Amino acid sequence: MKNDTVAKLPGLFQRGGVWQLRVVVPLDVREAYAGRSKLVRSLGTSDHREASRKGTQARAELLHEFEDKRRALNPQPVAQLTPDLGPTLAAGIRSRLLKWDDELRSDPQRTQAWLELTQAIRWRALSGLRIRPDRAPPIPSEAELAAVAQRSPFDGLTPAQLLQLADQNAAAEDVAGQQLAARNLGAVLPVADSEARRLGLLIDWRAPEARPILLECLRAYRAALADIAQRDRGLDIATPPPQAAVKASAPQAAPMTLGDVFKRWKAAKRRSVDTERACERALELFEQQSGNPPVQEITRAQGDAFRAWLQAQGASSKTSRDRFTWVKSLLRFAYRDLELIPRQPWEGLDIEHKTETPRKPWTDAQLRAFFALPLFSQRKLPKAAKAGGEAGYWVPLLGLYTGARIGELCQLRVVDIETHEDGAWIRISEEADGATVKSAAGLRLVPVHSELVRLGFLDYVESLRKAGETSLWPKLGHRKGKPGAYFSGWFGEVRKEVKEGGPPRAPP
Numbered sequence: 171m172k173n174d175t176v177a178k179l180p181g182l183f184q185r186g187g188v189w190q191l192r193v194v195v196p197l198d199v200r201e202a203y204a205g206r207s208k209l210v211r212s213l214g215t216s217d218h219r220e221a222s223r224k225g226t227q228a229r230a231e232l233l234h235e236f237e238d239k240r241r242a243l244n245p246q247p248v249a250q251l252t253p254d255l256g257p258t259l260a261a262g263i264r265s266r267l268l269k270w271d272d273e274l275r276s277d278p279q280r281t282q283a284w285l286e287l288t289q290a291i292r293w294r295a296l297s298g299l300r301i302r303p304d305r306a307p308p309i310p311s312e313a314e315l316a317a318v319a320q321r322s323p324f325d326g327l328t329p330a331q332l333l334q335l336a337d338q339n340a341a342a343e344d345v346a347g348q349q350l351a352a353r354n355l356g357a358v359l360p361v362a363d364s365e366a367r368r369l370g371l372l373i374d375w376r377a378p379e380a381r382p383i384l385l386e387c388l389r390a391y392r393a394a395l396a397d398i399a400q401r402d403r404g405l406d407i408a409t410p411p412p413q414a415a416v417k418a419s420a421p422q423a424a425p426m427t428l429g430d431v432f433k434r435w436k437a438a439k440r441r442s443v444d445t446e447r448a449c450e451r452a453l454e455l456f457e458q459q460s461g462n463p464p465v466q467e468i469t470r471a472q473g474d475a476f477r478a479w480l481q482a483q484g485a486s487s488k489t490s491r492d493r494f495t496w497v498k499s500l501l502r503f504a505y506r507d508l509e510l511i512p513r514q515p516w517e518g519l520d521i522e523h524k525t526e527t528p529r530k531p532w533t534d535a536q537l538r539a540f541f542a543l544p545l546f547s548q549r550k551l552p553k554a555a556k557a558g559g560e561a562g563y564w565v566p567l568l569g570l571y572t573g574a575r576i577g578e579l580c581q582l583r584v585v586d587i588e589t590h591e592d593g594a595w596i597r598i599s600e601e602a603d604g605a606t607v608k609s610a611a612g613l614r615l616v617p618v619h620s621e622l623v624r625l626g627f628l629d630y631v632e633s634l635r636k637a638g639e640t641s642l643w644p645k646l647g648h649r650k651g652k653p654g655a656y657f658s659g660w661f662g663e664v665r666k667e668v669k670e671g672g673p674p675r676a677p678p
Contacts, residue, residue, distance in 0.1 A: 179225045189213045189221030193232050196508045197438055202239040233509065238368045247372045251379035255371075259383065260390035261410065262365045267394035268409040271401065274335070278327055285334050336402035343395040350392045355384040362387040425464035428453055428497070431504045438507065444652055452496035455480070465504050466511055473498075473516035480521065487523035494521050539668045540566070556660035558646025564627060565643075565657060571619035574598060576661065577654035582642040587618070587631045594618035594628055 181192040191211045195203050203209065209232060213224045274281050327335070349357040359375060362384055366373050373380060397407040432453050436446055456462075459479045460472055476497065480490040498519070504510045532540075544550040545563060552562040558580075565579050572579075578598050586597045596616045618627065634642065647656050 179222050179229070181229070182221060182225050184216075185212075187216045189215055189218065189225070191225045191228050193229055194506075194509070196236055196240075198434055198508060199236050199239040199243060202243060236509065247374075251373065251377055251383065253382070255373075256383040256386035258369070259362055259365050260386045262368070263361055263387055264390045264394040264397075265410045266365070267391070268397060268407070271398045272409050275327060275401070278325065278331060281327055281331050281335065285331065285338075332402070336399075339395065339398050339402055343392070343399045346388075346392040346395050350388050353385065353388075355381065355388060358384055358388040358391055361391060425466065426504075426510060427462050428456065428465055428468070428500050428504075429462065431465055431500050431508065431510070434508060435500060435503050438503075442652070448492070449496045449499070452493040453500065455493055456497045465501070468501065468511075468515055470515045470519070473519045477519060477521055487521065491521040491523040494519075536668060537570075540665065541570075543664075543668070552660070552664075554660050555645075555647065556656040558643045558657055560630065561643035561646040561657060562660070564630065566661070567622060567625065567627075568596075571622055572596060572616045574616060575654070576658050577652065580643065580646060580648070580654035580657050583640055584631060584634050584642055585640075586642070587628070588615075589628075594623065 179191070181194075183190055183192060189212075191213055193209050193211070195207055195209055200206060211228050211232075213221045213228065215221050215224065363373065363375065365387075373383075375384070401407050432450065435449070456476055459476055460468075463472070477494055480494055481487075483490070485493075498514070498516050501511070501516055502514045505512075505514045541547075545552060546567075549563065551557075551559055554562075558565075561580065565576065568574065568579050569576065574596075582596070582598075586599070588595045588597055594617070596618060598614055598616060622628075631642070634644070
């Protein structure tokens with residue numbers, strides 16, 4: 171059996187015999203990754219079992235990183251700065267610096283790239299402090315560079331690399347000590363703010379209470395560089411685990427609910443007002459029934475309970491199913507796009523439905539009766555505002571000869587009627603303000619039927635063009651997000667008045 175047939179870790183694939191891990195970047199943190207939608211990490215092995223182990227760890231680390239980015243992109247203002255915030259930030263700064271040094275020493279090629287970069291820019295300290303030593307590290311020879319490329323990661327740093335790194339670290343420690351002695355709090359401000367934002371905190375550093383916090387951060391930075399310098403002398407200084415950098419006293423971000431997911435769902439894609447309102451209404455019902463738990467705590471049992479509750483409310487089975495499906499969609503968005511939950515807990519749950527009031531097609535007798543109305547036989551335009559004047563006459567005829575939906579016809583503009591060598595065409599698109607089609611297949615050109623030409627439709631369009639009108643129905647009111655809503659209501663009332671074989675009546 172091939173390795174790729176047993177790979178169960180999401181995103182695991184092979185490239186050139188080496189296993190790679192592909193992880194989707196959630197929409198809400200892509201800004202932190204320059205808009206990238208996916209991250210690929212080489213696992214450095216051709217063995218599938220080892221790749222699965224490394225990939226699981228790498229994926230967990232990336233998901234943790236996404237949470238850090240999410241908090242940093244949406245920091246919450248800290249209303250009151252308390253003394254225990256200083257140790258929290260200081261511990262985080264020390265942990266990050268020592269972890270960075272660990273990673274650097276474990277990869278000779280990465281160390282070499284770092285040394286070359288710092289030399290090229292007259293280097294700054296590891297976390298971005300405004301520290302610039304006077305002396306630069308020595309330039310490696312070509313022979314040293316070639317030797318690095320041939321070494322195994324198990325060989326560790328070369329003596330030349332260790333010397334250069336120790337030289338940089340000693341210089342950084344000296345300058346950080348000078349900054350601490352001078353109480354130059356501005357030097358550590360970028361590092362402290364970065365750590366605070368990583369925890370989801372937005373701090374007003376101008377507040378007097380911020381000064382002791384910054385001083386503690388500067389001390390931690392200086393202490394971390396001293397620990398790194400001790401490592402250069404062969405002392406084994408342990409790196410604190412990431413969780414040790416976050417004290418319980420640090421304010422935690424409020425857990426996300428489906429209401430928060432709904433806001434991100436709205437921002438992720440343009441949708442009609444009716445679509446957003448339908449989803450919001452379903453969400454309101456879920457919050458009413460469930461008590462609005464955090465999205466991470468929503469269980470399958472709650473899905474079953476919500477399903478039963480909806481069916482007991484007296485709405486039609488289709489309405490209940492639609493509302494249940496909207497909440498499932500938000501859970502799917504939280505899982506697939508935001509990666510807030512490990513799976514969609516309601517997958518497979520559904521509400522069976524049937525159409526209680528099936529829509530019946532028009533009969534030939536009904537069509538004859540409808541188009542025998544004075545509106546069509548005597549061109550008596552309706553007085554109702556919802557009919558939109560000329561729209562009341564032309565929209566039913568256009569629907570008869572094009573098969574287009576009411577909403578598609580009511581949103582038409584004058585420019586949507588095009589004349590080509592092969593005849594006249596109706597262009598149905600989403601270009602007009604508030605215009606929509608039901609699907610991508612709805613964007614189309616429809617020929618103008620010869621009977622519509624005979625009735626004077628193109629003459630009507632030309633008269634509007636000469637008058638400088640933009641809408642094909644100047645007197646037709648539009649409801650935001652649903653151009654045919656008012657007309658549809660009027661049309662439904664007229665249709666109810668039409669009786670097969672009965673005398674035609676004038677529409678309202």
